[in-house]
Amino acid sequence: MSHDLDQRDRLPPDLVTLLADWPRDRWSDVPEFEGLAAFWLDRHLGFRDLMSGLRLDAQHVADGLMDPQRWQGRLLRGGEQLVQGLIGHHQIEDASYFPAMLQLEPRLARGFDLLDADHHALDGLLDGFVTSANAALQAPDARAAALAFHACLTPFERQLTRHLEDEEDLIIPVILKHQMR
Structure with missing residues (x-):
């Protein structure tokens, strides 16, 4: 199994060992969940919602169900929120949270390296997203x-979703186990 973001379908088993003690379906039952873990998952949900909204809006315009000018405004706002949100989120993860978590769980070093590599891959996908959005906004035929x-959103959304799920499976158990705030 490849560990590259565009190839993998899950994290390697040795990187999700904490999930045995902190299974995803019971995260919200842990008293410490309402702090950093809930915040993290809310941020990720926001990114998923933005991607879904951008995809649905584009489909609606292509199908003639949404006014192109309305779509352009929504694309500008939603696209900017997504790009700026992901960049800021990844910067704080790489600079602050991941180093702190690595000190708490050094056996997961390869997992944090993998997430860092994801961030670099996502930077390229974000560049492509911006290029595609700008082209869409300037095109004479909105549909x-x-x-x-x-069509450009599909691979980006798939890889972003893969990254978010893998990141959650790696870091939420660390947050809960160590009661990070």
Whole structure:
């Protein structure tokens, strides 16, 4: 199994050993969940919602169900929120949270390296997203532009979702185990 973001379908088993003691379906039952863990998952949910909204909007324009001018405004706002949110989120993870978690769980070093590599891969995908969004906003045929933009979103959304799920499986158990705040 490849560990590259565009190839993997889950984290390697040795990186999710904490999930045995902190299974995903019981995270919200842990008293410490309402702090950092809930905040982290809320941020990730926000990114998922933005991606889903951008994809659905593009589909609606392509299908003639949404006014192109309305779509352009939503794409500008939602696209900016997604790009700036992901960049800021990854910066604070790489600079602060991941080093602290690595000190608490050094056996997961390879997992944090993998997440860092994901961040670099996502930087390239974000560049492609911005290029695609700008092209869609400037295209004379909004329906064709929306269809092309929708096609560009699919691989980006798949890889972003893979990264978010893997990151959650690695770090939420660390947060809960060590009662990080």
